[in-house]
Structures are given as structure tokens and as C-alpha cells.
Amino acid sequence: MFERFVPNCRNAKLEAEVHRRSVRPKSALPVTILDSIHDPAALFDSEWRCTALNSAAGTAAGVDEPVGQILWEMFPQILSTPIEDHLRRAMAARSYIRFEAYCPPAARWIEAEAYPAGDGLLLFARTADALQFDRAERVQHELKRSNEDLRRANRDLETFAYSASHDLQEPLRNVAIYSQLLQRKLGPLLDGDTSKLLDGILKGTRRMQCLVEDLLSYSRATRQAEGPAPMIDAGAVIGAIVQGMKAQIETTRACIVVDPLPRLRMQEIHLSQIFQNLISNALKYRSPASPLVRISAESREELWTFSVTDNGIGIDPQYRQQIFGLFKRLHTQEEFTGSGVGLSICERIVEQYGGRIWADGAAEGSGSVFRFTLPDAGR
Numbered sequence: 001m002f003e004r005f006v007p008n009c010r011n012a013k014l015e016a017e018v019h020r021r022s023v024r025p026k027s028a029l030p031v032t033i034l035d036s037i038h039d040p041a042a043l044f045d046s047e048w049r050c051t052a053l054n055s056a057a058g059t060a061a062g063v064d065e066p067v068g069q070i071l072w073e074m075f076p077q078i079l080s081t082p083i084e085d086h087l088r089r090a091m092a093a094r095s096y097i098r099f100e101a102y103c104p105p106a107a108r109w110i111e112a113e114a115y116p117a118g119d120g121l122l123l124f125a126r127t128a129d130a131l132q133f134d135r136a137e138r139v140q141h142e143l144k145r146s147n148e149d150l151r152r153a154n155r156d157l158e159t160f161a162y163s164a165s166h167d168l169q170e171p172l173r174n175v176a177i178y179s180q181l182l183q184r185k186l187g188p189l190l191d192g193d194t195s196k197l198l199d200g201i202l203k204g205t206r207r208m209q210c211l212v213e214d215l216l217s218y219s220r221a222t223r224q225a226e227g228p229a230p231m232i233d234a235g236a237v238i239g240a241i242v243q244g245m246k247a248q249i250e251t252t253r254a255c256i257v258v259d260p261l262p263r264l265r266m267q268e269i270h271l272s273q274i275f276q277n278l279i280s281n282a283l284k285y286r287s288p289a290s291p292l293v294r295i296s297a298e299s300r301e302e303l304w305t306f307s308v309t310d311n312g313i314g315i316d317p318q319y320r321q322q323i324f325g326l327f328k329r330l331h332t333q334e335e336f337t338g339s340g341v342g343l344s345i346c347e348r349i350v351e352q353y354g355g356r357i358w359a360d361g362a363a364e365g366s367g368s369v370f371r372f373t374l375p376d377a378g379r
Contacts, residue, residue, distance in 0.1 A: 037124070044071055045120040046091070060106070060125075077104035083112070090114040091121055172212060176205045231377060232268045234261035234306075238295060241276050245283075252283050254291035261297050262304055265377035270349045275308070277342035278370050282310035287366065303355065303373040311367040320359040350374065 034041045034054035040061075042053035048071040058066065063074050071087075078084055082101040090097040094116045103110045103125075112125040179202045183195075190198065238258050242249065249256060256279070264271065275295070282293045294309045315323065324347045343357075350357045350372045357372035 039124050039126045041122065041124045042066075043117055043120060043122055045118070048072060048091075048120075050074075051120070057125075075105050086112070087114060087121065087123070090116075172205055172209050176202065176209065179205060229266045230268070231263050231265050232271065233263050234271060234297070237268060237271050238275055241272060241279060245276075245279065248280075248283055252286060252291055254283055254286075254293060257292070257294040259294070259296040261295070261306075262299070263377060264304065264374055266353055266374065270352070274346045274349055274372065277346050278308040281342060281370075282308065282312055282368075285312045285368075286310070287312050299376060300373075302376050304376050305371055305373050308370045309367065310369075314361060314366055315359055315368050317361065323359065324357070346370075346372070 034043070034052060034057075037054055038056065040054065040057035040059075042057045042061075043051045045051055050066050050069055050071065053061070053066060061074065063069065066074060072079055072084075081104065082099070083103060086097055086099045086101065091114075096113070096115050098111070098113045100109060100111045102108070106127060108127050110125050110127055112123065114124075115122045179198060183198055183202070187195070235258065238261065242256050242258075248254075279293060279295075283291050289311060292311045295306070296309075297304050297306045299305075324343045347357050353374050355373035355375070357370065360369045360371065361367075
């Protein structure tokens with residue numbers, strides 16, 4: 001009996017080998033095509049026998065001579081699992097299917113796709129690790145493209161705002177000039193109502209000119225300077241600003257106290273715009289007492305935190321975020337003139353350098369403290 005069994009065993013092995021050879025591709029074309037695919041890929045006939053596979057699938061399978069073997073015999077662990085259900089359904093329907101399922105042989109989740117191919121299926125699979133990497137790569141690519149689109153849109157918007165503001169200046173200037181000429185020439189001949197109408201035109205024109213000039217300043221603040229930023233002395237910048245505002249400081253009887261300030265790597269015009277707007281606001285929104293403005297800086301975690309403290313009318317806590325909005329105002333023109341652009345300019349400049357700006361109440365309960373951070377050039 002044993003003697004009869006041995007030849008039968010040998011015949012079975014021989015028949016299997018003959019069958020494997022018979023199902024090998026007649027040319028290297030299918031294997032060449034499959035090897036051009038990064039993910040594991042394999043061809044199966046209608047009897048679930050492997051007829052071709054790429055090197056990635058061969059490595060993943062971990063089976064000697066997988067070509068010619070039946071899928072369920074190579075991987076019995078996937079029997080009675082969702083993987084078997086999906087694949088049999090695709091084979092029966094001769095239709096494409098994509099699914100994610102836990103794969104016991106790989107001990108991890110996979111994403112698989114099956115396509116009708118001849119009388120069988122072409123199967124692709126990838127592990128969760130590869131899937132997550134591919135998804136992360138796609139997300140990164142989409143994010144990069146979205147950022148580029150956003151930067152391009154911002155550049156276009158900045159260019160439009162700058163051009164529109166610049167082009168509006170001349171017609172507004174002409175309206176103001178002609179209105180003033182009419183006022184001078186016809187002043188004695190105008191009745192009270194007509195004179196008020198002409199005054200309204202002049203005030204509206206001046207208001208519009210102020211808005212256009214502030215919009216131009218905002219556009220300039222958002223434009224990136226070319227070349228590397230130089231090292232500047234913040235104390236010297238403040239000194240120049242105080243000197244330029246000497247008349248306003250004397251008129252309001254203000255006292256400006258400047259503590260020792262650091263050197264920074266940034267464009268001088270940008271730092272000047274920040275401090276000019278913050279000091280101007282401190283003088284504008286002053287209390288009946290003489291304005292006191294203190295400027296200081298403190299080094300914290302590779303950043304300089306600047307503080308501009310005043311003893312003015314203060315800001316209601318509920319509006320401390322809103323005040324940085326473009327054209328955002330908390331008071332009427334009759335109370336305080338202005339366009340509401342200054343703090344927006346400060347915020348845009350600070351954010352360009354990777355910092356942030358915010359407003360707090362003064363420690364003694366009156367006035368405001370504006371704080372902003374900028375990189376420490378010495379670290």
C-alpha cells in the first residue's frame with residue numbers, strides 16, 4: 001500500500017508542476033505591466049488560480065511559487081471573512097469592487113480593488129500603512145496647491161487694492177479742489193442750505209480721501225519686502241516716531257516713557273507703522289487726564305513681547321478681538337475721527353513676522369495694554 005502511495009504522491013506533484021507551467025504567462029508582458037505597479041497586484045483565473053503577480057505581491061505573499069496556486073489554499077485564513085465575500089461577489093458579478101477589510105495573514109487592515117480581467121480578476125491590495133502614507137501625501141499635495149492658490153489670490157487682491165486706492169486719489173483730489181473753488185467763488189452768493197450741501201461734499205470727500213490713504217497703507221503693509229530683513233534698533237525707531245509726533249504730543253500734554261528695547265530683524269517701516277498706530281490710538285482715545293504711554297519689551301521663549309500701555313478710556317472686553325477687523329470702529333466720527341484701519345495694519349504686519357497681537361485692560365483698571373510678539377533675532 002505504501003508503495004502504491006509514493007507513486008501517487010509523485011504523480012500528484014508532477015501534475016501540479018505541469019499545471020503551474022501551463023498557466024504561466026506565455027510572455028513576460030503581464031508580469032512586466034504588473035511590476036510597473038508599486039502596490040501588490042496579482043491576476044487570478046475563474047478558478048481562483050494565480051496566473052501572474054508582480055514582485056510586490058510576491059514579497060507580500062511570502063509563498064513559494066505562488067503562480068499556479070489557488071488563492072484560498074495559499075491563504076486559508078481569509079476564508080469566511082469579508083475579504084472572501086467581496087472577492088467572490090466581484091467574480092460572480094464580473095464587476096469592479098473596492099473595499100477595506102482586516103486581513104488575517106497580514107495582521108492589519110488593507111484596502112483592495114478588484115477588476116474583471118479575462119475570465120478572472122485583477123486584484124490590487126495595499127496595507128493600512130501604505131494607504132495612510134498615500135492619503136497623507138495626497139492631503140499634503142492638496143494643501144500645498146491650496147496654499148499656492150491662496151497666496152496667488154492674496155497677491156491679486158493686494159495688487160487690486162493698491163491699484164484701486166492709488167487710482168482713486170486723483171479724482172477725489174479733483175472733487176475736493178473744485179468744491180473748494182466753488183465755495184470761494186460763490187460763497188457770498190450761496191444761501192444757507194446750499195452752503196451746507198457744499199460743506200457736506202467737502203467733508204465726504206475728505207473722509208473718502210482718508211479711507212483711500214488708509215487702504216493704501218494697509219496694502220503696503222501686506223506687501224512682502226524684497227531681500228532679507230535688516231537688524232534694526234527698536235528704541236531708535238520709537239525715538240524717530242516720537243520726534244515726528246512732537247506737535248501732537250505737546251498739544252495733548254502726553255508723556256511717552258520708553259523702556260530699553262531690543263534689536264530686531266525686520267523692516268524698519270513695518271515696526272514704525274506698528275508703533276505709530278498704537279501711540280496715535282493712545283493719544284486719540286485719551287481720558288481727561290494727561291495721556292501717559294509706556295512702551296516696554298520682555299523676552300519670552302525665543303520671542304520678544306512688546307507692550308504699549310496707556311491710561312486712556314480703555315476697551316470693553318467684548319470688543320478686544322473685534323477691534324483688529326478692517327474698518328472696525330467702536331465710536332462715531334463725531335466722537336473720534338478715523339477709518340478703523342490702523343489696528344488691522346498692525347495685525348497684518350505682526351503676523352507676517354510670525355507673531356500675534358492682542359489687547360488687554362490696564363492693571364489699574366483704566367486704560368489699555370496692546371501686546372504683540374516678534375521673533376528674537378538673537379536666538
